[in-house]
Amino acid sequence: MDYLIKLAFALLLFILTWLSQEQHQEWAVERNLLKSANNFAAHDAVQLVHQESVAEGRLLIDDEAAYETFIADLCANLGLDGSLQPLPGSRLRQEVKVVWFEVIDERTVTFPYFYQHPTYRIAKYLRGPAVIAVIETSHPVLIRGFLEQPPIRVPAIQEFAFIS
Amino acid sequence: MKETIVRALFFWLTLIILVQPMLSHVDYLLDLVVKANAEYAAEKAAPEGIMNSDLRQEVLQNLAAVGLDPDKVIIESGTTVLERTERLDVRIRAPRQPLFLFRFGSEAMPKEYYAHAYVMSEYIP
Numbered sequence: 001m002d003y004l005i006k007l008a009f010a011l012l013l014f015i016l017t018w019l020s021q022e023q024h025q026e027w028a029v030e031r032n033l034l035k036s037a038n039n040f041a042a043h044d045a046v047q048l049v050h051q052e053s054v055a056e057g058r059l060l061i062d063d064e065a066a067y068e069t070f071i072a073d074l075c076a077n078l079g080l081d082g083s084l085q086p087l088p089g090s091r092l093r094q095e096v097k098v099v100w101f102e103v104i105d106e107r108t109v110t111f112p113y114f115y116q117h118p119t120y121r122i123a124k125y126l127r128g129p130a131v132i133a134v135i136e137t138s139h140p141v142l143i144r145g146f147l148e149q150p151p152i153r154v155p156a157i158q159e160f161a162f163i164s
Numbered sequence: 165m166k167e168t169i170v171r172a173l174f175f176w177l178t179l180i181i182l183v184q185p186m187l188s189h190v191d192y193l194l195d196l197v198v199k200a201n202a203e204y205a206a207e208k209a210a211p212e213g214i215m216n217s218d219l220r221q222e223v224l225q226n227l228a229a230v231g232l233d234p235d236k237v238i239i240e241s242g243t244t245v246l247e248r249t250e251r252l253d254v255r256i257r258a259p260r261q262p263l264f265l266f267r268f269g270s271e272a273m274p275k276e277y278y279a280h281a282y283v284m285s286e287y288i289p
Contacts, residue, residue, distance in 0.1 A: 011181075028192075028196070029195065029199070040283045044283065047248065047249055077281065077282050
């Protein structure tokens with residue numbers, strides 16, 4: 001009996017440790033996917049400059065087209081529907097939220113410009129027009145602990161790719 | 165005799181307890197490497213508008229370095245040069261070894277690592 005109790009305890013510890021490990025791994029995979037998808041989406045959004053402004057020697061980003069492209073890119077890279085909910089087969093399990101999206105160009109600032117966002121702890125020198133985006137999704141849960149885990153939140157900044 | 169049989173049966177359980185977390189971690193790392201390579205390839209292909217053969221070879225070498233058989237890795241990407249703002253896709257499929265010793269559910273285990281990265285081309289002709 002004593003042996004069985006020890007065995008059951010060891011088994012319980014093993015299962016909890018294993019699930020905890022799986023949860024950490026899932027967090028890392030999802031964070032990696034979110035970061036890359038956010039980088040790609042911001043990269044594509046920043047390419048959408050107004051052609052008229054280019055002819056005038058300025059680079060102004062089309063805000064609406066940039067946001068639409070940003071969302072479409074997130075959906076394509078993460079397997080989401082239009083409302084940013086995961087489609088069947090997607091690696092993510094919870095909705096993705098765009099918590100910050102900002103376009104910086106010559107309409108509002110002069111470059112080089114030191115961009116700061118204290119809430120999301122972003123600070124970067126920008127050399128040209130840029131898109132800044134922060135997205136998040138819920139922390140994967142395999143073991144419900146006492147504390148609620150904060151969401152996985154990733155920032156991305158992409159500057160306009162200058163052609164030299 | 166009875167005790168020996170019981171211990172022999174529990175030996176397998178002990179073995180699973182020791183080995184499974186390590187196998188699980190290897191599986192996770194390989195998944196991460198395949199995904200990271202798809203993203204790397206898409207990022208590097210964007211300025212040229214195509215995933216060229218050098219880049220394809222580089223990705224295969226990266227995957228071979230972590231033990232995946234390059235002959236069984238499938239890399240899918242367009243063969244035409246895409247112009248700026250056109251969609252560029254990179255898909256990688258690599259064979260996945262069964263690394264879980266015990267299957268809890270009825271769902272079949274995945275037989276491959278899959279990664280898909282999508283980015284806009286930056287290429288200006």
